Every structure is written in structure tokens, then in C-alpha cells.
Amino acid sequence: MQYLLLIYTQESDYAAMDKKAAEALSQEYGVFTQGIVKSGHFKGGERLRPTNTATTVRVKNGKAVTTDGPFAETREQLGGFYMIEAKDLDEANGIAARIPGARHGSIEVRPIWPMN
């Protein structure tokens, strides 16, 4: 089964970190990523630019309307994701708990809907 692990943390926390703390966090992510690559769980992953770079598009009556900012304003913001292969939701949750962001925010675990 494939799962999408969505990382929600407060962007303001990250922005307030000094260089050393940011590097330490980046290193933790590196170790975590290497770990799940080695164990064969890793399918993909990306970090997203902050929500102030987001634009949202809606099409109403055939006309596209764009607005600045994310689709939903939330206290914690989607900052990145991992796509993983796991045997079940329990294993996926276990992997999610090892993501550094699980300590600073929350990881949403969503099963992929297989298409075709």
C-alpha cells in the first residue's frame, strides 16, 4: 500500500530558528530520508516553499479566478510530504512518527487511491 505523509508545522517556528538549529533539523531529515530509502519505504518526497508563495485557482462558470495564498488558512501549514510504501496503516503511522516534523506539528497519513 502507498501512503502520503503530509507534514504540517508552523512556518513561523521555522522562520524563527537560527542557522544552527535549521541545519540540525535539515540533517535529521536527511538521516530519516536515508533511513527509509535504505529500508525500501521511500517512494518520493518534497519540501514546499512557504504558503506566502502559494496561489489558489478556482474555476467558476468556466472562468478561472486566482487568489493569493493557500486554499485553507490554518494554524499549522503544509510544508512538505513523503510518499511511502508500507504494508499497512500501522507501519505507515510508525514511519510518520519518525519524521522530525511530528515533534513540531503533525503528520497526516493518507492512503493513496490507486487509479487505473
Place this chain on the structure above:
Amino acid sequence: MMLPIRLYGGRVPVIKENPMQYMLLIYLNGAELAELDKADHAKLHQEYTAFTDSLKKNGQYMANNGLAPAAKAKSVRVKNGKAVTTDGPFVETRELLAGYYLVEAKDMDEALGLAERIPGARHGGVEVRPLWSNG
């Protein structure tokens, strides 16, 4: 996030001049979708397939996935070294994240042009976010 490798179906994106990469997050209104009948769903599926095929043809496609309904989501938080799992999505909104595309486009305008062609733009909205790895 240091990523050693990209494994999106083993496909390496076509390298263009100054390629930028974007995540198109598809948010759908569940109540609106519940009103669709089987024929509507089949048509929608066809529209998505046509959109995905056109991205592939244009070398703009990196990856895409649909997500199982939010009712199947779990959220994990670690507090004092202990993982706490709760049912449901992290954010409760009227419209829920239902899928995504990762695309290459030359700039935000091109990415927005792709976003408005996603059927979900009519049934909710599509959030376009640049990936950190850009530039």
C-alpha cells in the same frame, strides 16, 4: 529535506531551460461530489486521464496521485517522545485534499494555467506551491 533520489515511477522529468517544479494540491467539496452519479464519475475520470496524458506529452509531468477519502486519514503527533495517533485529517475543512500533481513549468503563470485545467478546480480549488528545490 535532503533527497538523494526521486523515484516518481522511475521517471526523470524532462530537463528544460530553468525548469521550475510545482505541487498542485487539489481540494474538493465532498458534498458536491456526493451528488455526482456514476456517469459523472466516469466522465470526470476521463477528464483527469486526458489532463494527465497532456502533461506527459508536454514533458510537464512528474507525478500524481489521488488520495483515499479523508475519513481514512490518521494524524500522528509526537509529544514528549510518545506518538499520539488520532483519526481523521489534520485540518477539518469543508473542502478536503483529494489528490495532487507534481509538475514542471517555466514559471508560476504556466503552473496556474495547468491548475485551472484540473477538473477539481471546478469542484473546489487547486493550490499551487513551488517546491523548495527550485533555484
